[in-house]
Amino acid sequence: KAGVTQTPRYLIKTRGQQVTLSCSPISGHRSVSWYQQTPGQGLQFLFEYFSETQRNKGNFPGRFSGRQFSNSRSEMNVSTLELGDSALYLCASSPTRGGQDTQYFGPGTRLTVL
Amino acid sequence: AQTVTQSQPEMSVQEAETVTLSCTYDTSENNYYLFWYKQPPSRQMILVIRQEAYKQQNATENRFSVNFQKAAKSFSLKISDSQLGDTAMYFCAFTPMYNNAGNMLTFGGGTRLMVKP
Numbered sequence: 001k002a003g004v005t006q007t008p009r010y011l012i013k014t015r016g017q018q019v020t021l022s023c024s025p026i027s028g029h030r031s032v033s034w035y036q037q038t039p040g041q042g043l044q045f046l047f048e049y050f051s052e053t054q055r056n057k058g059n060f061p062g063r064f065s066g067r068q069f070s071n072s073r074s075e076m077n078v079s080t081l082e083l084g085d086s087a088l089y090l091c092a093s094s095p096t097r098g099g100q101d102t103q104y105f106g107p108g109t110r111l112t113v114l
Numbered sequence: 115a116q117t118v119t120q121s122q123p124e125m126s127v128q129e130a131e132t133v134t135l136s137c138t139y140d141t142s143e144n145n146y147y148l149f150w151y152k153q154p155p156s157r158q159m160i161l162v163i164r165q166e167a168y169k170q171q172n173a174t175e176n177r178f179s180v181n182f183q184k185a186a187k188s189f190s191l192k193i194s195d196s197q198l199g200d201t202a203m204y205f206c207a208f209t210p211m212y213n214n215a216g217n218m219l220t221f222g223g224g225t226r227l228m229v230k231p
């Protein structure tokens with residue numbers, strides 16, 4: 001089976017722009033979670049989608065949003081980019097929502113905001 | 115709210131030796147899962163080991179084992195016979211076991227482990 005894929009791998013944007021990141025989960029996985037990784041804040045949960053519905057959301061401003069499609073692929077969007085949004089954005093997929101299933105992470109998208 | 119603390123930002127170990135990474139957590143939940151994830155320099159996060167809080171037996175996966183002390187809220191990772199490929203960032207993570215928690219992980223700050231030849 002193919003692993004979790006994220007596109008693009010690298011992205012450079014300027015302040016005020018918006019960006020969309022994509023995550024394709026492992027085939028058959030219905031849960032997709034997103035995390036932001038920065039040197040200062042570490043790994044922080046953004047949101048989780050399951051069956052096209054947002055199930056949980058972390059403590060991030062409304063500029064961060066996401067969605068999930070019927071094929072379980074997910075996108076996250078960040079509007080009005082700020083310098084502090086520069087980070088590695090990781091997505092993870094698993095078959096179900098329970099913690100008993102292993103979450104498989106993608107390679108991440110490195111976002112740089114200038 | 116849950117918190118996860120890893121008090122060792124960096125550690126090093128000689129190849130073939132044993133090293134223990136520390137993790138403590140704070141929660142009011144009684145049932146939960148604990149994890150150790152490894153993030154090599156290539157950045158792909160990989161699950162190393164998982165522990166269910168209701169199990170008293172410590173989890174083991176080949177050279178990796180944990181010491182889970184529920185009362186002390188401690189969850190350390192022992193790596194035996196360290197190999198160069200073990201060089202990575204290691205993250206301790208927690209998720210409650212109730213259904214609405216889903217796959218929301220709370221991570222510690224990480225421990226950078228270097229295995230020296």
